[in-house]
Amino acid sequence: MPIPCSSCEKKLAVLKRPKTGHSLCKDCFFWAFEEETHQTITSAKLFHQGETVGIGASGGKDSTVLAHVLKVLNERYHYGLNLILLSVDEGITGYRDDSLETVKRNQQQYDLPLKIVSYEELYGWTMDQIVKKVGLKNNCTFCGVFRRQALDRGAMMLRVDKVCTGHNADDIAETVLMNFLRGDIARLRRCTAITTGSEGAIPRCKPLKYAYEKEIVLYAYFKKLDYFSTECVYSPNAYRGYARAFLKDLESIRPSAIMAVIHSGENLSVKEDVKMPVQGTCGRCGYISSQGLCKACVLLEGLNRGLPKLGIGKHHKLHSRLLRDQPLTEREEKKLKSVDF
Amino acid sequence: MCQVEEDYKDEALQRTAALSVGQKCMKCKEGCAVVVIRVGDAFCKSCFRDYFVHKFRAMLGKTRLIFPGEKVLLALSGGSTSSSMLCQVQEGLSREASKKLRFSPGIVHIDEGAVCGRSAEERQETLMQLEAIFQASGFPYHIVYLEEVFKLPNSILQSVSSSPTSHGQNYKEAVDDFLQKQREALIDVEQRLTVEDERNVTHSEQIEAKFDQLSTSTAVSEENSATILSETSPSGKWPFTLEQTEAVKELFSSVKTLTAKEELLQTLRHHLILHTARNKEYSKIMMGDSCTRLAVKLLTNISLGRGASLAVDTGFSDNRYGDIMILRPMREYSSKEIAFYNKLFEVPTVFTPALDTKASDKASIHRLTESFVNKLQTDFPSTVSTVYRTSEKLNTACSDINSGVEQTDKCLLCLCIMDTKVEEASAFQATLISEKLSCKQSPDQMPVNKVSEQSCCDNQAEEKGKCCSTNSGACHPPVSNTTTDFLTLLCYSCRLTVKDMVSLSLLPQYVLSEAERRKRRAQVREQIQEFLLPPEDESDENY
Ligand SMILES: [Zn+2]
Numbered sequence: 001m002p003i004p005c006s007s008c009e010k011k012l013a014v015l016k017r018p019k020t021g022h023s024l025c026k027d028c029f030f031w032a033f034e035e036e037t038h039q040t041i042t043s044a045k046l047f048h049q050g051e052t053v054g055i056g057a058s059g060g061k062d063s064t065v066l067a068h069v070l071k072v073l074n075e076r077y078h079y080g081l082n083l084i085l086l087s088v089d090e091g092i093t094g095y096r097d098d099s100l101e102t103v104k105r106n107q108q109q110y111d112l113p114l115k116i117v118s119y120e121e122l123y124g125w126t127m128d129q130i131v132k133k134v135g136l137k138n139n140c141t142f143c144g145v146f147r148r149q150a151l152d153r154g155a156m157m158l159r160v161d162k163v164c165t166g167h168n169a170d171d172i173a174e175t176v177l178m179n180f181l182r183g184d185i186a187r188l189r190r191c192t193a194i195t196t197g198s199e200g201a202i203p204r205c206k207p208l209k210y211a212y213e214k215e216i217v218l219y220a221y222f223k224k225l226d227y228f229s230t231e232c233v234y235s236p237n238a239y240r241g242y243a244r245a246f247l248k249d250l251e252s253i254r255p256s257a258i259m260a261v262i263h264s265g266e267n268l269s270v271k272e273d274v275k276m277p278v279q280g281t282c283g284r285c286g287y288i289s290s291q292g293l294c295k296a297c298v299l300l301e302g303l304n305r306g307l308p309k310l311g312i313g314k315h316h317k318l319h320s321r322l323l324r325d326q327p328l329t330e331r332e333e334k335k336l337k338s339v340d341f
Numbered sequence: 342m343c344q345v346e347e348d349y350k351d352e353a354l355q356r357t358a359a360l361s362v363g364q365k366c367m368k369c370k371e372g373c374a375v376v377v378i379r380v381g382d383a384f385c386k387s388c389f390r391d392y393f394v395h396k397f398r399a400m401l402g403k404t405r406l407i408f409p410g411e412k413v414l415l416a417l418s419g420g421s422t423s424s425s426m427l428c429q430v431q432e433g434l435s436r437e438a439s440k441k442l443r444f445s446p447g448i449v450h451i452d453e454g455a456v457c458g459r460s461a462e463e464r465q466e467t468l469m470q471l472e473a474i475f476q477a478s479g480f481p482y483h484i485v486y487l488e489e490v491f492k493l494p495n496s497i498l499q500s501v502s503s504s505p506t507s508h509g510q511n512y513k514e515a516v517d518d519f520l521q522k523q524r525e526a527l528i529d530v531e532q533r534l535t536v537e538d539e540r541n542v543t544h545s546e547q548i549e550a551k552f553d554q555l556s557t558s559t560a561v562s563e564e565n566s567a568t569i570l571s572e573t574s575p576s577g578k579w580p581f582t583l584e585q586t587e588a589v590k591e592l593f594s595s596v597k598t599l600t601a602k603e604e605l606l607q608t609l610r611h612h613l614i615l616h617t618a619r620n621k622e623y624s625k626i627m628m629g630d631s632c633t634r635l636a637v638k639l640l641t642n643i644s645l646g647r648g649a650s651l652a653v654d655t656g657f658s659d660n661r662y663g664d665i666m667i668l669r670p671m672r673e674y675s676s677k678e679i680a681f682y683n684k685l686f687e688v689p690t691v692f693t694p695a696l697d698t699k700a701s702d703k704a705s706i707h708r709l710t711e712s713f714v715n716k717l718q719t720d721f722p723s724t725v726s727t728v729y730r731t732s733e734k735l736n737t738a739c740s741d742i743n744s745g746v747e748q749t750d751k752c753l754l755c756l757c758i759m760d761t762k763v764e765e766a767s768a769f770q771a772t773l774i775s776e777k778l779s780c781k782q783s784p785d786q787m788p789v790n791k792v793s794e795q796s797c798c799d800n801q802a803e804e805k806g807k808c809c810s811t812n813s814g815a816c817h818p819p820v821s822n823t824t825t826d827f828l829t830l831l832c833y834s835c836r837l838t839v840k841d842m843v844s845l846s847l848l849p850q851y852v853l854s855e856a857e858r859r860k861r862r863a864q865v866r867e868q869i870q871e872f873l874l875p876p877e878d879e880s881d882e883n884y
Pocket residue numbers: 005006007008009010011024025026027028029
């Protein structure tokens with residue numbers, strides 16, 4: 001039975017909004033989705049006229065939709081932003097090729113400049129070279145740490161004012177649940193912020209924070225956007241996997257639960273006397289770090305000194321000497337050299 | 342290629358060891374261990390009992406919230422945790438003087454049989470079993486029926502500024518006061534105290550000891566005889582009509598989701614318990630929530646959008662009502678410990694079917710969360726304690742600022758501080774915008790600049806293809822102004838509950854008329870707005 005669009009009441013509805021349950025026609029859905037993103041951007045004052053904004057582009061659906069919507073809104077509402085696509089090439093043979101191809105096509109379709117920064121430029125090592133050094137068993141530590149910093153380092157290199165990522169409502173809700181399950185109060189408090197890293201580091205923001213993942217897929221589908229659908233999802237750590245499955249179940253029982261979880265996260269108030277880790281910055285690269293050296297710099301130091309185990313496990317005592325480029329003792333070196341393959 | 346996103350140490354993911362055969366008790370090193378609480382903590386029967394009993398006393402002792410001689414209402418469902426709580430109170434009152442609890446307990450049980458698909462006979466049967474337990478305790482008890490929500494007064498939805506007797510006075514003063522009054526009555530006290538002094542006990546121990554000797558037996562026996570409520574005894578006539586049973590059934594069947602039914606039932610249950618406490622002059626209510634239960638509740642409430650009230654909903658003390666405080670003294674016991682204790686010491690429990698007894702795991706958010714936490718707990722035994730510790734770090738700010746808060750700043754149904762007056766960039770505003778944008782709007786509204794607090798669509802997922810709950814397709818005019826107005830009196834989470842209801846008119850009268858009263862008051866406030874000086878100090882007002 002055809003249902004009329006609940007917004008224009010003229011055309012026939014082609015979809016039922018996962019977020020609200022309304023039946024909408026294609027155009028009204030596009031309009032609603034874009035306006036909601038616009039509302040998020042303006043109410044949270046994410047951008048200022050004339051800024052250069054890097055869009056973290058992975059070739060996946062979230063960042064593809066983000067790039068498209070930002071381009072549309074920048075023109076519709078005269079944000080006056082200088083948008084660029086920002087991609088990271090880890091240097092893993094055969095892995096990023098397809099997604100980078102997608103990003104390159106996006107560049108042409110949207111007529112946005114694209115900058116690809118490689119691990120080699122950022123760290124002096126490709127992931128393939130790292131794997132050769134540390135073995136497959138330990139590379140997870142490296143790819144996790146390096147990946148987290150890559151976008152920020154790339155942004156600093158390109159001197160953009162802001163970076164935005166395609167994180168959606170599902171991602172945020174999942175993170176709230178996971179941090180709650182893990183008892184990670186510090187992350188719990190930070191994870192619902194729409195903008196992070198204001199001091200020193202380049203601010204990162206999430207314009208799709210309130211967009212449901214399912215609506216992002218619908219938007220991309222009806223707009224026939226070109227994206228790389230087998231986007232690399234990091235194998236989730238134990239708790240994230242549980243949190244994700246739980247959130248999907250919640251959504252199936254009550255679709256508004258995703259927003260409810262975010263609302264909860266935004267309104268948690270943490271006792272004042274609960275100790276929070278002090279957020280300092282890395283003495284070498286300036287990235288936020290609770291230690292003297294950030295994790296990436298420690299890993300790099302290890303690679304460069306030929307002591308790959310340096311970044312695996314805790315060696316905080318060594319940081320001050322590493323920072324001053326002082327040598328380690330023979331015993332310390334011996335311990336850090338051997339790597340199990 | 343495998344990827345890790347965050348370098349979390351999954352320290353929480355360790356498994357516990359099981360009890361090995363012939364293991365000795367870790368405390369007395371003699372008894373045979375019968376119970377393993379945590380890794381390495383194996384207890385014999387008698388040490389387990391000591392541990393269990395001590396934990397209850399320590400909880401009350403360190404929080405120092407129950408004043409001497411205070412009337413405390415124990416909310417008992419008949420389930421394992423609340424039954425175990427009753428047992429601990431009895432135990433505490435029967436102790437020798439120096440370890441005796443010194444408050445005066447009563448029992449309340451809410452019979453929810455009407456909405457749990459039970460016949461009058463079945464309800465009577467269960468109540469007989471419960472009464473036997475209550476009578477055996479020797480405490481006064483009150484059985485209240487869900488049907489009685491239709492008799493509740495408006496005032497149940499108004500929180501009262503804290504009375505000086507429960508807050509103004511500090512614990513020690515109260516104990517000393519109490520002692521002073523008793524001093525004339527009991528003469529041999531001084532002698533005993535000299536003995537205490539010689540033993541070189543500390544000052545606070547002295548007070549405790551003094552008090553315990555004094556209070557012996559006064560409260561309990563006196564209460565016993567009088568206050569058993571004959572009017573609510575199941576052996577007599579039901580204190581409600583058949584029409585009221587039908588009305589409460591109709592109310593619940595008008596709620597479209599089990600999730601919302603659970604929330605509504607909990608809200609009404611709280612109102613009934615509160616009413617009983619006020620009526621029978623209890624100043625504290627004890628709820629039997631175990632640590633396991635609270636972990637489930639925490640995660641459930643996050644999923645229901647109750648983040649702002651998390652600490653009040655699950656903390657040891659909950660002062661949302663102002664005059665009567667809710668306490669959760671069982672919150673440090675795991676359900677496993679409780680089950681062991683009840684089994685080892687033959688604590689009687691009564692099974693009462695709940696709303697969701699026959700429901701599947703995915704029938705409601707409550708059910709889903711419960712099975713999720715239980716599964717996770719089986720795989721990773723530290724799950725519950727981790728979640729519990731997380732909640733300990735949350736602020737109970739909401740509970741401490743009763744005075745000076747307008748009634749309108751509190752949710753009509755759950756009486757928690759409103760969490761809907763939030764900044765523009767928020768999940769709450771984003772939801773309002775989404776609803777607004779999905780409905781027909783006049784051309785001048787595009788683009789939307791600011792969304793006012795009215796949504797035209799009150800129903801989500803379950804409306805098949807319709808946007809509004811009543812007239813198909815049409816979004817304007819809004820469903821009804823009454824619904825929209827009503828929603829503005831509720832917190833984020835209670836709004837979601839009410840949105841799952843077909844009609845407001847089935848709600849008990851006290852809810853509807855208090856809503857009316859608040860609306861009128863808001864209107865008056867608007868009229869006199871320009872004469873009000875900020876910041877307003879309304880702490881003296883008491884409506
Ligand atoms: Zn339309």
